[in-house]
Amino acid sequence: MRRPLLGMLLVVAACGTIGSPLITSGEVYEFRDVERGDTIVFHWPRADLPVRIWVASDSPIRSYVETAIARWQAAFLYGEFRATLVTDSTIADVIVRNTPSDIGNGLNRRAPQCAGETDPNINPATNTARLPMHVFMYAVVSDAIPGLASCYAVTMTHEFGHVLGLLVHSPSLGDVMFADPRFDGISERDRLTAITLYSIAPTITLTGRR
Amino acid sequence: MTAACWRYCERWRRDLTAPLVRRHLRRMRRLLTAAMITVGTTPLAAQTGVQLTAGVTSSGILVTDGVLRTKLRPAIAPTIGIAIAIPTGKGPYRAVLAAHYSRSSLRVTDTDFGTTDDLGTLATIDALVMAEGPIAGALRWQFGGGAIFYRPSANQGVFLDGPTHRWLIAGGLTWSHPLSPHLHLVVDGRVDSHTFTTDVLVARHYAGAQGVQRFGLHAGVERTF
């Protein structure tokens, strides 16, 4: 009697599968861009992880880059997006500068205290993204003005949402990917949208440095 | 006559002497050798002992994500173990306190994309309290329970909140062979079972827990006192 009971205990304990929560369309916002009627989906392939980020070691925005990386990495359960800071800009996949954009055609955000812009460098004609990507974030007021630190935190997290592939802004003010974000963090909708993006096949492949 | 008939035809067995076929002798020699090894070896019953072992542990899948089509599983891990066995009385039973440490990479497989990725290393420590008793000769059973402690190399993913632990049950077989009056070679095979989840999985509305079975094969020495 004891042996069958032991066997049953082992089997019952070992056969259960964890229940994954469903993601409904109402819980995510549109993250795909449309160019010339074609849908563009971009995310970093696992083979190219961790994404190599360069920001100057003495840059006043370096800590915000670290925070943005940590926030987005924490959104994922299976390491779909991972990034690391590198010291050499020539091997970086993403270059972050504390200056106004010298490219000017990226996804930009301007708040009263600071401005940000990300250029994913996507060419819809060839379905490629050419590395490195560029991110710019800079103060539009004096460093002494209250609210600059908060603006930097929100803006860099927003720009890194673009870096990881959220190419379209959220329509909701409660998300960091809202066009003029106020939310300092990653909302549940931001998180679910990001993991949904990484669960589908990208249409864009990387070219350039890799 | 076939071997099957030799075994089962009772009438034939009574009336005739079975022919001496070479393969029968070979089989008997093998059986005899196995019996001598099993029965002829001194059992470890009622002896206090300390074991040091090394081996491998194969773990089942920690998370099967049916929505994201992803599986998370530790690679086969080299394992070291230590155990103390204490007789429970004058009989052949012992209480065994055992601990094993194993470490391997944590692998994620995306079943849709067909990709596999390493997410750093994952160390596990299990601490077990088991009962041990005889089966035949040097072969003994073990059964008990304890806890398994997960120690990831980085606080990320399902281990975002860091180390975690789970309760487990374990059972197995152990075999020993004397090398000297107080030193024995031991080989044990064990299966243990626990349910896996973490705080971040619960916070993200993953329901229930994943059943995880681990299989371990270890060899080492036991010093008896």
Ligand SMILES: [Zn+2]
């Ligand atoms: Zn934006």
